[in-house]
Amino acid sequence: MKHRDLHDGRADGLEPLESLALDDVDSFADLLRAMSRTSFGGRQMGAAFDVLQEMVRDEQCIVVLTLSGAMTVAKQGRIVCDMLDRGIVQAVVSTGALIAHGLTESIGLTHYRTDPTQDDTTLFRKGYNRIYDTLEMESNLNNVERLVRSVLNETEPLDGVWSSARLCHELGRKLDELDEGVGILRSAYQQGVPVFIPAFTDSEVGLDVATWAMRCDLEGRDHASLTHDEAFVAVPHFNPFVDLQQYARLAGKAETLGIFTIGGGVPRNWAQQVAPFVDITNDRVGTNFPAPRFRYGVRICPEPVHWGGLSGCTYSEGVSWGKFVPPAEGGRFAEVYADATVAWPLLMKALFEELDRGQ
Secondary structure: OOOOOOOOOOOOOOOOOOOOOHHHOOOHHHHHHHHOOOOHHHHHHHHHHHHHHHHHHOOOEEEEEEEOOOOOOOOOHHHHHHHHHOOOOOEEEEOHHHHHHHHHHHOOOOOEEOOOOOOHHHHHHHOEEEEOOEEEEHHHHHHHHHHHHHHHHHOOOHHHOEOHHHHHHHHHHHHHHHOOOOOHHHHHHHHOOOEEOOOOOOOHHHHHHHHHHHHHHOOOOOHHHOOHHHHOOOOOOEOHHHHHHHHHHHHHOOOEEEEEEEOOHHHHHHHHOHHHHHHHHHHHHOOOOOOOOEEEEEEEOOOOHHHOOHHHOOHHHHHHOOOEOOHHHOOEEEEEOOOHHHHHHHHHHHHHHHHHOOO
16 A cells, blocks of 8 residues: 555645634624534534625625524524514515415414324314414415405405516515514515515415405305306415516516525525526626626525435536626525525524624
């Protein structure tokens, strides 16, 4: 066997690690900086903090926040409100369920801890919908439906057509008038930030809009005698392409783009596909727009890459699709493989500390 030429890492320019000394930590920001010099998930958190700071401090950057998972049920909604109220986020792309469950808080209602002594059949009979270890009351969702219905009845959308962003804007306006609690849509309305729900019908709010259209269409008829073919016919004046084009216009105006992703799913990909959308538009329509590729990205998601799903795919994979600026050209990305309810609060508390101190 050939003799090994043993090197000292410092002489080769390797970056030394440091043992985490908690006595030297005086803030969340200090903790994350120290964690960046450790290993595994701790180093990922430190790297995410570094990229997030640069992204937020880039005054030319439009930051898109994408949300999936039951984050409002998990009581993380106030973090989103803080991000909006501080001007950190210029667009939100979310699942509809997350927004719907957040609306229950906005109108003064509550989620509860699951009682482990009750099985799911008992929970169903009581109108308790279980989301892992937390309960959403069916009565809460009925109150949300009344809120949505009131907005639909009182508001005429632009050109008579709803989109998810238009409806979220009007719901935020209504919440601001009611003043019954904080919430994502209320903060987004106050800050002028659009909220997009690309998979709109896959949500309680989507079902609320569907049943509203059906009630309007079937008014005056004997509902109890209707067949399925007669009942499930009405289609609301809702066009998801209004969202797509509004988002493309927003992204196209950005000097730089950043994305902060919780989870993955449809919100992540819908937000990321804007550069390929512009690329193929140029090719097929004959336009000549620069593609708005993301220069910054921070993602918190426990999904591993090896399952092959979109939620777990790396930013590097996204470079191959033209969604992101390659690192060699200045792209900066960080991925934290962790439960967002653990990692996200720590990351944002550290960022808020730094912003409040003007650092």
